[in-house]
Amino acid sequence: MRRHRDWRRRCGAATLTVAGACALLGSASCAAQNGSVVVQPGAPGEPTKTLPADTHGTLPPIAAADVAFMQGMIMHHSQAVEMTDLIPSHTENQEVRAIGAKIASSQADEIRMMQRWLKARGQATSMAMPGMPDMDMNGKPMTPMPGMLTPEQMAALKAARGAEFDRLFLTGMIQHHGGALVMVKDLFDTAGAGQDAEIFEFVTDVDNGQRAEIKIMQKMLEEMH
Amino acid sequence: MGTLGKQLPLAALTAIVLYAGAGLLGAQEQKPAETPSAQSGSDQEQPKAGENKKTPAEEEEEFAPKPAPPLPPGMTGADVNDPRAKLKPGIYDAGETAMGMKHVAFVKKPDAFQLNASSPDDPVVQKTVRMLGVGNPAKMPKAMQTVIAQLAFANSDFAFQGNHLFQGNFYGMSIYDISNPAKINLLTTMVCPGGQGDVSVYKNLMFMSVEMPNGRVDCGVQGFPPEPPPAPGHEKERRLPTPQKDRFRGVRIFDISDIKNPKQVAAVQTCRGSHTHTLVEDPNDKDNVYIYVSGTSFVRQSEELEGCSNAAPDKDPNTALFRIEVIKVPVAHPEEAKVVSSPRVFIDPRTGALNGLNNGGSHDKGEEKPADTNQCHDITVYSAIGLAAGACSGNGILLDIKDPVNPKRVDAVNDPNYSYWHSASFSNDGTKVVYTDEWGGGLGARCRANDPNKWGADAIFSLKDNKLSLASYYKLPAAQGDTENCVAHNGSLVPVPGRDIEVQAWYQGGVSVMDFTDPAHPFEIAYFDRGPIDDKMLVLGGDWSAYWYNGTIYGSEIARGVDVFELTPTKFLTQNEIDAAKTVHVNELNVQDQQKLEWPAKLVVAKAYLDQLARSQALSAKQLGDLQKAIKSAERSHLKGKSAAKLSTMANGLDRSGAKTPGDAARLEALAEILKHPVA
Numbered sequence: 001m002r003r004h005r006d007w008r009r010r011c012g013a014a015t016l017t018v019a020g021a022c023a024l025l026g027s028a029s030c031a032a033q034n035g036s037v038v039v040q041p042g043a044p045g046e047p048t049k050t051l052p053a054d055t056h057g058t059l060p061p062i063a064a065a066d067v068a069f070m071q072g073m074i075m076h077h078s079q080a081v082e083m084t085d086l087i088p089s090h091t092e093n094q095e096v097r098a099i100g101a102k103i104a105s106s107q108a109d110e111i112r113m114m115q116r117w118l119k120a121r122g123q124a125t126s127m128a129m130p131g132m133p134d135m136d137m138n139g140k141p142m143t144p145m146p147g148m149l150t151p152e153q154m155a156a157l158k159a160a161r162g163a164e165f166d167r168l169f170l171t172g173m174i175q176h177h178g179g180a181l182v183m184v185k186d187l188f189d190t191a192g193a194g195q196d197a198e199i200f201e202f203v204t205d206v207d208n209g210q211r212a213e214i215k216i217m218q219k220m221l222e223e224m225h
Numbered sequence: 226m227g228t229l230g231k232q233l234p235l236a237a238l239t240a241i242v243l244y245a246g247a248g249l250l251g252a253q254e255q256k257p258a259e260t261p262s263a264q265s266g267s268d269q270e271q272p273k274a275g276e277n278k279k280t281p282a283e284e285e286e287e288f289a290p291k292p293a294p295p296l297p298p299g300m301t302g303a304d305v306n307d308p309r310a311k312l313k314p315g316i317y318d319a320g321e322t323a324m325g326m327k328h329v330a331f332v333k334k335p336d337a338f339q340l341n342a343s344s345p346d347d348p349v350v351q352k353t354v355r356m357l358g359v360g361n362p363a364k365m366p367k368a369m370q371t372v373i374a375q376l377a378f379a380n381s382d383f384a385f386q387g388n389h390l391f392q393g394n395f396y397g398m399s400i401y402d403i404s405n406p407a408k409i410n411l412l413t414t415m416v417c418p419g420g421q422g423d424v425s426v427y428k429n430l431m432f433m434s435v436e437m438p439n440g441r442v443d444c445g446v447q448g449f450p451p452e453p454p455p456a457p458g459h460e461k462e463r464r465l466p467t468p469q470k471d472r473f474r475g476v477r478i479f480d481i482s483d484i485k486n487p488k489q490v491a492a493v494q495t496c497r498g499s500h501t502h503t504l505v506e507d508p509n510d511k512d513n514v515y516i517y518v519s520g521t522s523f524v525r526q527s528e529e530l531e532g533c534s535n536a537a538p539d540k541d542p543n544t545a546l547f548r549i550e551v552i553k554v555p556v557a558h559p560e561e562a563k564v565v566s567s568p569r570v571f572i573d574p575r576t577g578a579l580n581g582l583n584n585g586g587s588h589d590k591g592e593e594k595p596a597d598t599n600q601c602h603d604i605t606v607y608s609a610i611g612l613a614a615g616a617c618s619g620n621g622i623l624l625d626i627k628d629p630v631n632p633k634r635v636d637a638v639n640d641p642n643y644s645y646w647h648s649a650s651f652s653n654d655g656t657k658v659v660y661t662d663e664w665g666g667g668l669g670a671r672c673r674a675n676d677p678n679k680w681g682a683d684a685i686f687s688l689k690d691n692k693l694s695l696a697s698y699y700k701l702p703a704a705q706g707d708t709e710n711c712v713a714h715n716g717s718l719v720p721v722p723g724r725d726i727e728v729q730a731w732y733q734g735g736v737s738v739m740d741f742t743d744p745a746h747p748f749e750i751a752y753f754d755r756g757p758i759d760d761k762m763l764v765l766g767g768d769w770s771a772y773w774y775n776g777t778i779y780g781s782e783i784a785r786g787v788d789v790f791e792l793t794p795t796k797f798l799t800q801n802e803i804d805a806a807k808t809v810h811v812n813e814l815n816v817q818d819q820q821k822l823e824w825p826a827k828l829v830v831a832k833a834y835l836d837q838l839a840r841s842q843a844l845s846a847k848q849l850g851d852l853q854k855a856i857k858s859a860e861r862s863h864l865k866g867k868s869a870a871k872l873s874t875m876a877n878g879l880d881r882s883g884a885k886t887p888g889d890a891a892r893l894e895a896l897a898e899i900l901k902h903p904v905a
Contacts, residue, residue, distance in 0.1 A: 036411040038337050040397075041479065041489040043443040044560065048488050051416060055337045057378050057396055060418070060439040060448025098297040102644070102664075102680065108291050109669050116762075188438075188523035191466040192451030195439035197377040197395055197420055204522050205666030208618055211597060212644050215619050219641075 062121070065193040069203070070114045071127040073183060076145040077107045077114075080176055083149070083169065086158060090165040095220055103173065103213060110206070117198060147179015167224065170217045177210040177217075289761055290707035293675035300677035307703035309735065310674075312756030314708075316766075316785065319758070325738065325751025325798060326778065329407045330789035334782075335414040338378040338396050376765060377418075379783045382501075382715065385774045385814040386426045389484060392781055393422030396446075398433060400484055406777040406789050413485050417444035419473060425504040425815040427514050430559055431479040431487060436498030436522045438466075440473040444489065468529035474498030476516055476552055478559050491562045493552050496524045496533035496545035501603045504818040505551075507629045508608055515629045516552040518564075519601040520545075521618070538579035546599040547571050547579040549615075551630055566630050570615065570622060571598055582620050582637050602663075603648040607655060609821040612691075614649035614658045621646050621660045621686070623693060635691045642679040642698070648715055651688075652725045653822045657744050658686045658693060659727060661713035668765055672711035672734045674704040681712040683729070685744045696744035701734045703754065708763040709733035715770035717816045719778075719792070720809040721802045722824045723837050723892045726750065728778050732767030733757055736780055736790065740797070742888060750797035753780075753790060774814050776807040805833035826899045828856050828864075834896040843889040848880060852900075864903055876900035 038051040084104035087097055115125045144150075149157070149172050157168045184207045187193050194200050296302050304310070313320030321328065381393035388404040389412070400413040417433070419440025425432045439448035449469055476499045478491040497520025505515040524535035524545045534541045548569050554562040573581025582598045598619035606613040606626055613624040613632060620639050624632040640662075647663035664681035665671045671681040682700035686693040705711045709732070716729030725742045728751075735754030741747040758764040766784035780788035794800040808825050824830045835852055838844045844852075855875055859868040876897040884890040 036335070036413060037485050038335070038414045038416065039486060040416040041444045041487060044478075044489050044491050046443070046489070048486050051337070053336075055414075055416065057338055057340055058446050059340075059377050060446075061451050063451035064454065065451075094298055098300075101294050101297045105294050105676075106665060106669065109665070112290065113668075185523065189465060192449060193438075193466075194523075195437065195448045197379070197437065200420070200437050200522075201376060201666070201668070205668075207523075208521060208600075208602075208645055209666060212619050215597070216641060 060195040061192065062196050062199075063190065063192040063194075065187060065190040066196060066199050067118065067121070067123050068127070069183065069187045069193070070118050070199070071123070071125065072145050073180070073206075074111055074114050074118075074125060075127065076148060076176075076180060076183065077111045079148055079154075080104075080107045080173065081111070082154075083157065083173060083176070086165070087169070090158075090161055091169070092162070093166050096166045096169060099213065099216060099220070100169070106209060110202070113202065117202075145179060146182040147176045149176060163224070167221070170221050170224075174214050174217050174221075177214050180206055180210050290670060290763055292707060293670075293673040296675045297677060300679065302674045302676060303672055303678065303700070303704035304702050305674045305704045309703035309752065309754040310705070312754065314757045314760040316758050319756035321753070321755045323751075323753040325793055325795040326736070326753050326790045327793050328753060328788060329777075329791050330409050330787075332401070332409050332411065332786045334378075334380055334394075334784075334786040335399050335411060337414045337416055338380075338394050338399070340378075377420075379421075379765065379769075380781050380786070381421045381769050381783075382423045383770050383772055383779060383781050383816075384424045384426045384431075385772075385779075387812060390774075390779060390787070391424045391426055391431065392787060393424040393433065395420035395422055395437075397444075398422050398424055398431075400481075400487075401787065403774075403777070403779075403789075406779075409787060409789055413487070415487055416446060417477070417489075418446055418448075421500065423499070423501045425502065425516075425818070426481070426813060427504055427506075427815075428556065429480055429482045430490075430514075430554070430556070431481045432502060432504065432516055433477045433479065434499035434502050434518075435474055435477060436500050436520065437474070438472065440498070442471050442473040442492055445471075465526060466529075468526065470529075472525075472529065474522075474525065476502050476518060478554065478562055480559070490559045491554075493562050493564060494530050495520055495550050495564065496530060496535075497522050497600070501817070503604045503606055503613075504815045505606050505613075505626065505629050506608055506818065512556060514554050514556060516554060516562075517604050517606070517613075517632075518550040518552060519603055519615075520550070521600045521602055542579070544579070549601050549604070549632075551632075553630070568632050570601070570624060570632060570634050571617070571620075572634070582617075582622075582639075602646065603817065605649045605651065605817045605819055607651045607819040607821075609819075610651070610655040612651070612655070614651060614660070616646040616649045616660055618646055621649065621658070621684075621693065623658075623688070623691060625691075636693050638686065638693045638695070640684055640695065642677075642682075643684065644680070647713070648817075650716065650718065650727065650816070651819055652741070653718060653720075656688055657696075657725060657741065658688050659699075659716075659741060660684045660686065661715075661729075663712050663714065665710075665712055667712055667714065667732060668710045668763075670705065670707050670709055670711060670763060672701050672703070672705035672709070672731065673707060678702075683713050683739070683747070685741050685747055687744050697747055699739055699741065699747040701731045701737050702749055703734070703752070705734050706757050706760065708757045708760055710763060710765055710767060714768070715772075715816070717770075717772040717814075718819075718822065719773045719806055720822045720824070721798070721806045721833065722830050723834050723888070723895065724802070726798075728771050728773055730768035730771040730780060732769070732783070734767065736768055736771040736778070736788075738792070748797075751792060751795065753788075758784060770816070772814065772816055773806070775810055799833070799836040801829060801832040801836050805830045826902055826904045828860055828899070828903050831856060831896055831899040831903070834892045834899075837892055838883075838889060838896070841886070841889055843883040843885065843893070844880070845883070851875070856900075859903065864905055869903065872900040872903060 038055045039048050041048045084100045087100040118125045160168050184203045308322045378396045384391040390401040390403045392399050397415045397417040402410040419435035420437040423434035475493045475495040479487040480490045481487045499518045500521040501519045503517040527533045534544050536544050538544050548567045550564050551566045553565040569579050571582045601615045601617040604615045611627040613626045615622040620637045623636040625635050626632045643662045644664035647661045649660050678700040679698045682698040685696045687696050711732050711734035714730045716727045719726040719728050726740050728738045738751035740750050758766045768780040771780045778790040792803045862868045879897050881893045
């Protein structure tokens, strides 16, 4: 209690010392905020400003590159899910099944997250022209995202079984993940992109997580030889 | 100190209010008013590429999580019958359950860290939601409407000093008065975006990590404008970001002499920014403190910060990858703080390759191959034993830090079950290290019934002669829902003498208190959990950190605010053990700068040891009874006269033959020492 009164007193004193929120907004808001202040420091050496007690957050801008990244990554991730879907019928290798389960789980989650992110911003979740999955919005052939398996590679994977499947799956997924790292790098090399907290954390995590998975798969490949 | 990275429905919300579309807003505002039911159809966005109109129920369904894939063979999942598995959802009214802990206080996060519309009934929200055409607002999940937990305003890590708690936030930080933990009270909200806002305190200085591209030297909230669209015909050309001299990524230093008016005194820029940082005190130099900077994000261009390079190490020996940075801070002149070294902690000492850590698989020492562990996520230093444990994406490493400016790697481990080495803590005696695996980056639901209990778990290592060896895994035993982001996250030791106990945050998995005295058999001794923020879609939330500070446990709730807990006695932990833990007092707590715990020779500490010896049956019932009686009588007489002498006699006559483990032998030893020289 003593402590509490103490703060009330300091809050009142703020009217004299700092141009505090309490000073600007009167004792009612002071009490409502329990005597707390909202401040914003300046650059090093500059004074700290006091902001109104009812200050609320605002968000940094979003770049077109952010939207394109999310749309492209959905397409990219979808292929990874397509690849992991083959595992149950194509291999008995426990390690491949385990890493496949891990990848499937992450990529499926992330696809949802990206779809939500785009929807909430009123953006299309696909880059493709409606009804024309191989065409972009301008009617030009869709350029595949970096690292995506070619139709020939996908066909070979689907046709393989057992050890051959394991090898193609691991090399294919390493290639695929490597492409995601390129996409992340490209995003951060683009002006104004990646300032939104969600996209920043998401892509940073894609980068970290896929790097780790690449390493695990490389090791598995080595051990197969 | 976490990697957040996935699964952000709240993103949705944010957007609804702010961005969604300037374009949409303009276009749709001109429409004549319609009834809400009609609107739910006609306000659907103009059909976008490849999408069909959806009813609100379908929209909701669309955001619903997919069930977890089946357990991989040979793996064990989580317990679906635990009371934590099914709790009522809600942001502020979720169901709660606890064992061995009491939830004594909660405060909501400050208004400055929320967007300006917090109620689903707020006309601003209703109007925006409708204009967005996401569906009928009345039928939308509350979580979608209320813009509750945006990552841009997420709470992050804690630091403590005296009666003050410092809570980081992606948008700044806040300071609370905790002189009465049950009446925790907000003092200061400091606006200064840049994420993740990891904080440390040392005397009158506060340090804060910034990594995101919207961070500004002047703490401005506006970020940097996106570039205008490219000229026609130049769409495919690569345009590099404009160098911004006002951008800040690195470690900010504030003077907090006036707790209500923190002043920025320095801002030390680094190439990758600072995802986390670790305060390092040099026992031999009180004039300076050091900051180890862990950067996990992209390397910016040299045009923005001179010398920054993200080239491969064989192409550029000065690459900003494969290193940490050390900032030296003169305590009396913090404005002179600067980077004084960039230790190559992943170097191969034989070849000199900067990327020398072997990768990928298990703990074997097969053929080693240069790999790409190129960053640490978090480092915990334990200066008292001259070591640091680094959690470095693909590896757990051990550093010798006797020369704090030049840490040297002495061991490294990896683990096939690990996705992302995230953080570390030592046992007080330095014989164990608990690492965490932040599988999924912290925003995924990773504690579902089918998620393996070795993935996204703690890995407990024994540490002997600077060598780490895996002893076991510990994961939150209770199954959590599909809409609860959950994985191992930040924790601290609970100073119960004679045992190794850690309290740990598991995001929406809540708080779990674990005993790892026997590193091969960790077990849970207390927990707190509340239901998901929403049960239809994953809304980011939960505890980022849960730390013990001077007798109280504090939880940093990402979306909701601050939680305050007390431990309560159970069969796993006695009141004496709790009281003994409360005898340890520190003036500052920066969890990643681990301090050696020491217990006063108080009788309550002796009673805690006695309870433990009773539990393991290392003393006979008669011996226990006699000792308890003697201690009681000494307490009654305030350690005066004969009663103290009696304790000393009993200490000398203590039968140590019952100790079957080194732990019990040590407890008996410590008990005897207290009984010989007890203090009031």
